[in-house]
Amino acid sequence: MTYHAKPKLHHPSLARNAVGLTRRDYEGKVSTLCAGCGHDSISAAIIQACWELDVKPHRVAKLSGIGCSSKTPDYFLRNAHGFNAVHGRMPSVLTGANLANRELLYLGVSGDGDSASIGIGQFVHSIRRGVNMVYIVENNGVYGLTKGQFSATADQGSTSKRGVVNADQPIDLVGLALQLGASYVARGFSGDKQQLVPLIKGAIHHRGAAFIDVISPCVAFNNHAGSTKSYEYVRQHNEAVNRLDVIPCRSEISVEYPEGSVVEVEQHDGSVLRLRKLAAGYDPTDRAAALNLVLAHDSRGEVATGLLFVDSAAHDLHQHLNTTEVPFNRLDAAVLCPGAAALQRINEGLR
């Protein structure tokens, strides 16, 4: 937590991207979270990913609920649209916004409390509807903002800072998202930006519901021995199944890899996800295999990270609903209102 604003001065060699912005232009206000919070690293990863992809900040809508995690959209992309919804209600607001204007990049930022407790109903429906979005849960296993109560993702048997053992079964949001038909499912760790930034980039390129569970240690309430969401525990139990490179378009691919060590998945927009395999025989396009892998790791006390599943042919909510290409918010009255005669006809048809 810092009182002084971050100085505007930047490194003399700081580069500009294709839309003329430096990485610093993607920052927001100075974070008010506890020093060392994993959430701040996730913000930094979002900033890096958006800068690398030449995202125009004003074409992004960042939405969140309530929680330390849900505060973070204030700390990145200061020139993007933002909406801070009621606790757990971000998915519905995001779905509505997406329906009204399908052209923005929707970034849902939530916490494990916000999404797995109070907002779990909202979470599951936004996923199963295939809303075109990047949905990031900053998962620390506790309600950080309200001072560290166990959340629904806390592992059974893990202990609170005061030594109380959690007896309840955890909700695994990755498993849930896989079952609900999310078409891009990944897990990252706030302490490994090299892995996290490409995962976010791949999700931005993805069409459909892209879900990323990011383990994000809470330094104040969940970084002790006995926690399974601490820096130390996650570092020791992190099993990356693959390493992802996101290549904006196929023509740029030039590096050759040994046979069988790489899987490439082309997304609908021509971008390519190149997965360098770490776990032998793992196919990230196989949903059932992904579920198995996650469960198997879980049973060994390991945390499987990486791009766990991707379906690049997936359809999104707009395709399901067969909406117009022109976003609703740009349709004028003449298009939206077919007139009295048409209404008459519809009414007739219902008699």
Next chain:
Amino acid sequence: MKPTDISKPSYFHKVVDCQWACPAHTPVPEYIRLIASGRYADAYMVNWQSNVFPGILGRTCDRPCEPACRRGRVEENNGEKPEPVAICRLKRVAADLKGDIRARLPRPAASKNGKRIACVGAGPASLTVARDLLPLGYHVTVFEGDAKGGGFMRTQVPRFRLPEEVIDEEVGYILDLGADFRGNTRIDSMKALLGQGYDAVFVGSGAPRGRDLEIPGRAEAAAHIHIGIDWLASVYFGHVSAVGKRVIVLGGGNTAMDCCRSARRLGGDEVKVIVRSGFEEMKASPWEKEDAQHEGIPILNYRVPKAFIHDKGRLTGMSFELVRAEKDARGRRRLVPTGQPDEFHACDEVLVAVGQENAFPWIERDCGIAFDDSGMPVLDPQTFQSSLPQVLFGGDAAFGPKNIIWAVAHGHEAAVSIDKLLNGEPTAERPQPAVEVISQKMGIHEWSYDSDISGDTRHKVPWASAEKTLKSIRVEVELGFDQQTAWKEAQRCLNCDVQTVFTPKLCIECDGCVDVCPMDCISFTANGEEPELRARLSAPALNAAQDLYVSASLPTTRVMVKDEDVCLHCGLCAERCPTGAWDMQKYLFETSKAGPACRTRVPTGEPA
């Protein structure tokens, strides 16, 4: 890379770029903070300890600290024109606003230690030796050919840059320490001086001879051609009070700049500086050139003087060959004729400021002091001792013409040598600096230094109006910062002495510091060899003159690497760190001066 040894005093000293570059290692950020808090007298005393002449240097210093200042690098690609902190002019603020500080100065020694020192010349080098030794009880006799002390500061630096009261005041502080000052006493025999039984002799006689230009017409037109430094001295002594209407100044150094600006004030309506080299390669400091041009003095470059043209001994002008710079096969710059016809410049008087030389006509070559082929004394570069160990040289007399702050630095070192020598200690063992490290942490985001970073660009020192200053050679051009502007300029200082100190065993590798650092100074990465490591940090570390701070290996086997180059010393890393692995610690570095602190052995009973 190996973990950085931060216990070595030079590591953090080097981070304080200005102090490192200052020959006398003045603790610059320390005095700038004092100025910011309105403690001008304290700021003055910090300076006085290190550089002896804050009021003089605050107006005239060559300021090697400023090109070194981190602020200049930090502002690169961040605005119109990157500029260092106005370190030198802030020093003047301390001098201007300090009030009466006499009570803070050391008193003349209550009892003498029986050792007698002779200083030849009363320039800044000798005066520094006197200042350092007098309070210790030495009897210091200062012989000066001129009536008053100050050396070239008084007789060469013109009054529109340095008022005489400032010299009187600061020279006075030293002489008042009980110096035995012998004005109007030129030493004409070293042998005779050595015969007077001094325990040590310090030669601070400067580099008093101006180089001449032997080209056709020189002898015939001699009455209208003057050696720059002789002419400036004559101006000071009042022997010269007017100059011809059209004046040519030859040379591209600071002496040339003082000559042309002086001539401009003594009736020279049409004053030109003409140099052999290109404008960029001129030896004069950029600000001196600017000041001259500001006063309407053109600087014509790439012109080699060929002849003084005269009409029966009356100078009418000069002819110049036009040249251009070319690189030869080995990449060295050479001046080659352009082939154009020579250029004629009409003039009434010429001031020759093409260099300065040492001369020691009064030192007999058989008195035991060894000289090299170029006529310079053979000296130990650390102790400043000559081949006669009790005879030391410093200032311009030691290694040729430099500047005031170097003369002061030499003086301090020579005083240390003398003090050790006369206490029976080996002079080659140089004293360690005094180092003090103090954490600045007061609370979660509270520091005992002002960590906020100012976005201001460099503030300009106001000038007196040109019509006023060009009318009289005695009117000072620069007016000095007022309090308000001084405060603002002081805010630009980054407090480079408040060091980022890393404790590896506390770090949990959360990346918080990496994310928050505005300058991308910090990286956690696999260790490697320096050149390769420099290329793959959060931001490339391209300035090899600036060190990398490398930690011991961390639990993930990575290391923390901090590039010191453009760190703002803003403390955000330390505020963001959850474990206190970063701390901001003020690192006060002071060179040891003559006295008990510079001695390695227990005093031999002599009063110190």
